[in-house]
Amino acid sequence: MSATHEVTNQVPPLVGHDPIAGDAVLAEACRRHADDAALGSLSELGRLAGSEQAQEWGRLANENPPRLRTHDRYGHRVDEVEFHPAWHELMRTAVEHGLAGAPWADGGPSAHVRRAVGYLGWTQVEMGHGCPVTMTYAVVPALRRDADLAARYEPGLTARAYRFGLTDPAEKPGLIAGMGMTEKQGGSDVRANTTRAVRQPDGSYALTGHKWFTSAPMSDLFLVLAQLDEGVSCFLVPRVLPDGSRNVFHVQRLKDKLGDRSNASSEVEFDGTTGWLVGEPGRGVPTIIEMVNMTRLDCVLGSASTVRAALTQAIHHADHRRAFGARLVDQPLMQNVLADLAIESEAATALAIRLAAAVDGGEQAFLRLAGAAAKFWVCKRTPSVVAEALEVLGGNGYVEESGLPRLYRQAPLNSIWEGSGNVIALDVLRAMGRQSDSLAAVVAEIDLARGADARFDDAVKRLSAELGDPDDLPLRARRVAGLLALCLQGSLLLRFAPSAVADAFCATRLGGDWGAVLGTLPAGTPTRQIVDRGRITPL
Structure with a gap:
């Protein structure tokens, strides 16, 4: 560099801190609503969150947004979303540290506080991956409205294991969940949804319609709203069916968003897509x-x-x-x-x-x-x-x-x-x-x-x-x-x-x-x- 380019008065990198235990406000809140043990259990996560490595994961995940691959080289429809390896490191860390569905299986008196403290600290690294982590956490209480579906999928949703890829959910050590409510004509007015569900002889339903915003389309399963004669109803839609075949789940495009760049938000087309009713007919909302x-x-x-x-x-x-x-x-x-x-x-x-x-x-x-x-x-x-x-x-x-x-x-x-x-x-x-x-x-x-x-x-x-x-x-x-x-x-x-x-x-x-x-x-x-x-x- 030339003599005129002496670097002074620049701020050093913000690394080597713990945004969980090192944050007096967050640590006090954890102790107040949980205890020292809960805070101590997050020490590894906190040190990682303030590390140069984690910050690099966040940068790379944001600068390399997901890509949609609708077909394979032979012309088969695959509807897969590809992510940068940094995204998977963020997801793996969050799931393994219990920030997804784990609290519902924990049984401890402050499992949700511990998870919330960890979530608040860890997502400072990169917020985009928080979306599928959140939905995996949030789907469990809703899914419990159907005992059979909960028995089938809850163990995977509450596991501390992350494995990416569309395979039989029963064979995966951990599952990720998404949600599909919004349609073009309705937005927040989900009662205006036009996606229809038709009951099949085996007790499942065939869904047909278009979802304007479907979060995290690479997830293993989704809660989806569709119309029955009784009104708007809720369905569980897996990407891979129990027999190992892929469900009909046509990802039309990924949204080009203001922020949240590392996370995939999509438009999805259902065309006879298989789903199972969750809760009572007409009580989807x-x-x-x-x-x-x-x-x-x-x-x-x-x-x-x-x-x-x-x-x-x-x-x-x-x-x-x-x-x-x-x-x-x-x-x-x-x-x-x-x-x-x-x-x-x-x-x-x-x-x-x-x-x-x-x-x-x-x-x-x-x-x-x-x-x-x-x-x-x-x-x-x-x-x-x-x-x-x-x-x-x-x-x-x-x-x-x-x-x-x-x-x-x-x-x-x-x-x-x-x-x-x-x-x-x-x-x-x-x-x-x-x-x-x-x-x-x-x-x-x-x-x-x-x-x-x-x-x-x-x-x-x-x-x-x-x-x-x-x-x-x-x-x-x-x-x-x-x-x-x-x-x-x-x-x-x-x-x-x-x-x-x-x-x-x-x-x-x-x-x-x-x-x-x-x-x-x-x-x-x-x-x-x-x-x-x-x-x-x-x-």
């Missing part, structure tokens, strides 16, 4: 909602993971970059921005792991409403948070090599997947209206922090007034969903976070002392203390 509720949990976990990854990058950069004679992290306004990002991350993490604890505790009423509200708010906040973290790096953050553009493209996904903002906000109203025990359970959780902070108490009163006013509720659905999530986060932080974090959260998110952008914490906020808490401890 309530059946598949069992799966959707679990995938929504992972939407919150995934968004919290993305926010945490962006925060880690921002603090690391500010710790090592100098400007105007001082480190960025020592400059007051930058401290304000980083502290605000850290507060957002802590609130998202605390709520996400609380939802996982509800799965362990069988708190279905709480999870139904709190999960929907959290999905709305945490996922909706993520793009703004990641954009602010990217700006901490300035022009360096706008360059692909920094990794922030990948996080930024990924950030809107979970706000769209499993119901975009309006759908989820209206579902919050539906959960409150149909299940009064859901609202009671969430209010009971919020009330655990009553009296701890006047601004929190005022926010709870505002929430009560919103809920007590029946006029124009659909128009106010987003307002209600957001305030509900904020009150839940406030309750958790007031009870479990340091006072500096809880006070700043209440002053800004609940008390109104907050600007239109992040980095407007009021004077007197101990920003350095909050930033220090948000810093990942190196190995």
Whole structure:
């Protein structure tokens, strides 16, 4: 290099850390809802997640997206999706460390919290592969509506083994699941689906129709919605049938998406495709909602993971970059921005792991409403948070090599997947209206922090007034969903976070002392203390 190209004031690589045990907020949440043993069981995964090797897997999987191969060299239809080897390393690691279906077979009192903590830490490496991991986790409770199908497939779905390829599911040590609900004409309105199912003499069904979004088409089996005379019904559709032959599963194309590049999303054509009914005829939506509720949990976990990854990058950069004679992290306004990002991350993490604890505790009423509200708010906040973290790096953050553009493209996904903002906000109203025990359970959780902070108490009163006013509720659905999530986060932080974090959260998110952008914490906020808490401890 020429003498003019001396490299100085550049930030070193972010490697050699543990985003699970080294994250004080995540580690505390794990101990709070599980124990030290659960955290210790994730130590190998955490060290790998912060390693140079895992980060290279994430980069390669993102830069080498999957490819569709519809036919083999002889002209036979095969409908296979090919992935870069790095993708398989990510998948293998996730499944072997129990982040897919394993918690349903674990039997431990905190299996789902352990899995959620691991998921939040590991997916910071690369979020795309989280989709099939999530659906494999989420399919189990829905499949249990049919004892025979559960007996056949659940052992593979809950196994800690990953083997790629379309072969007889009975011969595979582990299985991956997907889902096919959306059609061109309906989107979230699945009752408008036109795919038809016809009962066959052997008790199976033949499905005919087109699915506009089918996630992870290389999976071993899928839950699919189709119409019967009784209405929308749910079916299990395997890629390979019990006799070893391939099911009709024509992958028309892979979607060219904004983000989530490493994951394959597809359009699929069914033409007499074999499936088996799951649940009652005409009750497909309530059946598949069992799966959707679990995938929504992972939407919150995934968004919290993305926010945490962006925060880690921002603090690391500010710790090592100098400007105007001082480190960025020592400059007051930058401290304000980083502290605000850290507060957002802590609130998202605390709520996400609380939802996982509800799965362990069988708190279905709480999870139904709190999960929907959290999905709305945490996922909706993520793009703004990641954009602010990217700006901490300035022009360096706008360059692909920094990794922030990948996080930024990924950030809107979970706000769209499993119901975009309006759908989820209206579902919050539906959960409150149909299940009064859901609202009671969430209010009971919020009330655990009553009296701890006047601004929190005022926010709870505002929430009560919103809920007590029946006029124009659909128009106010987003307002209600957001305030509900904020009150839940406030309750958790007031009870479990340091006072500096809880006070700043209440002053800004609940008390109104907050600007239109992040980095407007009021004077007197101990920003350095909050930033220090948000810093990942190196190995």
